[in-house]
Structure formats: structure tokens, C-alpha cells
Amino acid sequence: MPGLKIDRYDSRCALCRQAEADKTGSHLAPNFMIHGMFSYDGKGRRDREIAMRDGLNWGERMVYYGSEVSPEAINADRAHDLTDEELEANVNNLVCDNLFCKSCEDRFGILETYYSPYYANWKQEDVNPRVAYLFWLSVFWRMCVGRMSIFLKGEDEFEMRHILEENVTSLESIKNGNNDLGDFGYVLWRTKGLQKGDSGIFGTRTEHSPYMVVINDIVVLFISNVSKLPNYFFYAGWRIEKDSINTFETDGEAVTEISQEEFARLKRFVIDESEKYGWGPAQEKVKVSLRERDRTAGRLHSVGINDEKYALEIARIQDSATPKPMFLRNSDKFFMAEIKEYACKQVGKKYDILQDRSLFMFQFDIDNYKIDIKNYIKKGMDVSFYPYVDKLFDRKYWGGKENYQRKKDKIKEFYDDVIAKGYTFDDIMNNLRTRSGE
Numbered sequence: 001m002p003g004l005k006i007d008r009y010d011s012r013c014a015l016c017r018q019a020e021a022d023k024t025g026s027h028l029a030p031n032f033m034i035h036g037m038f039s040y041d042g043k044g045r046r047d048r049e050i051a052m053r054d055g056l057n058w059g060e061r062m063v064y065y066g067s068e069v070s071p072e073a074i075n076a077d078r079a080h081d082l083t084d085e086e087l088e089a090n091v092n093n094l095v096c097d098n099l100f101c102k103s104c105e106d107r108f109g110i111l112e113t114y115y116s117p118y119y120a121n122w123k124q125e126d127v128n129p130r131v132a133y134l135f136w137l138s139v140f141w142r143m144c145v146g147r148m149s150i151f152l153k154g155e156d157e158f159e160m161r162h163i164l165e166e167n168v169t170s171l172e173s174i175k176n177g178n179n180d181l182g183d184f185g186y187v188l189w190r191t192k193g194l195q196k197g198d199s200g201i202f203g204t205r206t207e208h209s210p211y212m213v214v215i216n217d218i219v220v221l222f223i224s225n226v227s228k229l230p231n232y233f234f235y236a237g238w239r240i241e242k243d244s245i246n247t248f249e250t251d252g253e254a255v256t257e258i259s260q261e262e263f264a265r266l267k268r269f270v271i272d273e274s275e276k277y278g279w280g281p282a283q284e285k286v287k288v289s290l291r292e293r294d295r296t297a298g299r300l301h302s303v304g305i306n307d308e309k310y311a312l313e314i315a316r317i318q319d320s321a322t323p324k325p326m327f328l329r330n331s332d333k334f335f336m337a338e339i340k341e342y343a344c345k346q347v348g349k350k351y352d353i354l355q356d357r358s359l360f361m362f363q364f365d366i367d368n369y370k371i372d373i374k375n376y377i378k379k380g381m382d383v384s385f386y387p388y389v390d391k392l393f394d395r396k397y398w399g400g401k402e403n404y405q406r407k408k409d410k411i412k413e414f415y416d417d418v419i420a421k422g423y424t425f426d427d428i429m430n431n432l433r434t435r436s437g438e
């Protein structure tokens with residue numbers, strides 16, 4: 001399975017800008033963090049991966065299905081079979097080909113090899129802050145040049161490349177160096193006990209600091225111009241003290257341990273922010289193409305500010321002709337919950353969505369869903385077709401409606417279909433990620 005290949009204007013390595021970018025299979029988010037979180041049935045076989053990776057615009061959510069993922073799992077995931085176009089585009093989107101040269105890839109390897117045991121054992125207080133700082137700087141920078149979930153401000157991206165290029169040489173020289181490594185900083189939150197499917201790789205799309213990403217069980221806020229910050233500020237519902245921000249000069253590395261619900265809230269924040277600030281497809285195309293030209297030229301605004309503004313304005317007009325997709329948070333999970341409830345009813349069991357660990361839903365998710373449905377109602381839409389509406393809303397929104405009956409028929413049909421294909425009750429409870437009758 002090939003990796004993602006990015007359209008560029010030259011073939012040189014994105015870090016050193018000297019050698020040919022001959023490396024294939026480069027990870028943007030470190031492999032030791034994401035390894036094992038993606039396989040759909042927990043068997044850990046390579047081709048059983050479902051990898052969700054956010055793109056940069058609101059229309060794009062890249063999903064990569066390994067060749068052995070069952071069609072039913074794909075259907076449950078996206079509510080339709082893969083089209084030819086999607087199959088064609090089904091590359092392993094967790095890695096990039098021809099973005100870096102072999103020797104720069106090895107330089108990232110120095111940071112990853114050093115950091116990975118600290119990640120595995122949660123002993124970040126002993127970590128060397130200069131190496132940890134460069135490690136996180138390299139993650140954000142790589143995700144940006146690989147167009148994975150975030151898009152840094154040009155000035156930040158260029159400065160980060162410069163810092164990495166100058167300083168990532170050998171582990172000893174990073175540890176023992178005493179030069180200035182820049183004015184960036186980061187805050188870490190981490191939770192314990194996540195299961196497969198609870199997380200992924202997500203990022204905010206604001207083109208300025210602070211930037212936030214979720215990678216597996218860790219949430220990272222990355223900030224530029226730390227020295228100019230006020231003593232504290234609020235972000236994602238958290239009060240961030242300036243003193244608590246990790247820099248290359250702090251003692252070790254501070255990580256705040258959070259509950260799974262707090263983690264789920266931060267992940268929700270990141271996804272909602274990306275929906276809010278993501279561009280349309282036309283603007284994304286222009287933005288990444290302009291940045292790619294700048295990377296090749298080695299300076300920002302290389303096509304000229306006026307030409308840049310003009311191209312972006314045209315793209316903005318193009319995007320405004322396509323309305324943003326409607327926002328219905330977790331609709332796929334509520335659909336799955338209805339199937340599960342139906343399955344439970346067949347065997348005389350009770351189903352409670354909030355007790356269903358495999359869906360990883362909290363009360364705030366239900367509240368958000370109600371808010372979204374209410375917005376549909378305000379627009380005068382018939383919401384009776386949507387899952388859970390009969391449980392969360394007054395009868396007048398669904399009782400006796402034709403679409404409500406259609407939904408009930410669809411649930412039954414879906415259920416009969418998966419049973420006929422050999423899925424058991426337990427498989428359904430496992431979100432169709434397993435098939436015992438196989």
C-alpha cells in the first residue's frame with residue numbers, strides 16, 4: 001500500500017532542502033504513538049487498519065481502509081461502500097512518500113528513539129527538555145508540511161524548519177548544547193485506558209498559534225511567542241498558566257493527567273474548531289499551493305502579496321457557492337446505537353448508550369447532538385429520520401411521520417442484513433469490527 005504523496009513544486013527534502021526527497025513511508029505523527037490504535041478488530045494485522053486522518057478543509061476526512069477490513073465495517077463507518085474513486089484514493093494516509101531525504105528521516109529518528117520510552121512509561125519529569133522540545137516541534141512541523149490536520153502560520157513554520165535544521169544533529173549535541181532553541185512552548189494532557197476507535201489524529205485549523213492536536217491518548221497545545229504571553233490565558237476550557245508551559249528551558253516536561261471524559265471533551269473541542277475554521281476545498285487548494293511555492297522559494301509570500309490575496313478571494317467565492325455540510329455531531333455513533341438497541345430488544349436485553357464503552361460517548365455528546373438537532377428543527381427540517389430523535393425529543397417531532405417509519409424499517413433491514421452475513425450479537429455490540437461467523 002503506497003503512502004500519501006503530496007503535490008510539490010520541487011523534489012527536494014522538506015527539511016534540509018538540499019537532498020532529493022527519496023524516503024518513502026515517513027511518519028508525520030510518530031509511529032510509536034499511533035501504532036496499534038487503528039486496526040478495526042484489535043487483531044493488529046497490518047491490513048486490518050481503519051485510519052482516520054483529518055485533512056485541512058471541512059469537506060475532507062481521509063479514511064484509509066486496509067485491504068482486509070470487512071465491507072460491513074466500512075459500511076457502518078461511512079454508511080456506503082467505497083466508490084472506485086475512494087478505492088483509488090485509498091493510500092496509507094498515515095505515512096508520506098518523497099517528503100524527506102533518508103538522512104533527515106534519520107534525524108527525526110534521533111528524537112523519536114529518545115522520546116519513545118518516556119511516552120511508554122509516563123516518566124516525563126526525567127526527560128531532557130531540549131530533546132523533548134525539539135521532538136514536539138518536529139511533530140507539529142511534520143504534520144504541517146505533510147498536510148496532516150494542521151496548517152501553521154507561515155512565519156512559525158519557516159522558523160521551526162530553521163530550528164530543526166540547525167539543531168537536530170546528534171543526541172549528545174542536542175542535550176549538551178546551550179544555544180537558544182526558539183520562543184515556542186507546549187502543554188500536554190494525557191489520559192489512560194483508551195480503547196481502539198476512541199481516538200485518532202485530529203488538529204485545529206486556525207492558521208495561527210495556539211495550535212492543538214490530538215494524537216492517540218495525548219493532547220498537545222503548541223504556542224509561538226511564549227515570552228510575549230500574559231501570565232495566563234484560556235483555551236479549550238482550560239486556564240493555561242504561562243509558568244506551566246513546557247519550553248526547552250523547563251525542568252523536565254509537565255504532563256497533566258486527565259480523565260477519559262476530559263480527554264473526550266478536548267478531542268471534541270479540536271474537531272469542532274476544525275469544522276469551524278476549516279476552509280472549503282478551493283481555498284485549501286490555493287493555501288497549500290501558495291505555501292508549497294514558498295517552501296520551494298525559501299521565503300514567504302513568494303508569489304507577491306497581491307496575487308496571493310486575489311487567488312484566495314477567488315477561491316473563497318468558489319467555496320461560498322458550495323454550502324458547508326450540515327453539522328450533526330456523532331450521527332454515526334447514534335445510528336450504531338440504534339442498531340444495538342434493536343439487537344438488544346431481540347434478545348430481551350436493555351441498552352444504554354452511556355454505558356456502552358465501545359461508543360465512548362458522554363452526556364455532553366448527547367447534549368451536543370440535541371443542540372444540533374434543534375438547529376435542524378429551527379430551519380424547519382423534518383428530523384424524524386435521525387437516530388435517537390424519538391428518545392430525546394417530544395413526540396410531535398417524530399410521532400406518525402413517514403420518515404420516522406422509514407428509519408425504523410432501515411434499522412430492521414440493516415440488522416437482518418448483518419445477521420444474514422454471519423455477525424453475532426456480540427459482533428454487533430463490538431460495532432461490527434469482528435465477525436465470529438467468518
Ligand SMILES: [Zn+2]
Nearest residue numbers: 013016101104
Ligand atoms: Zn533532508
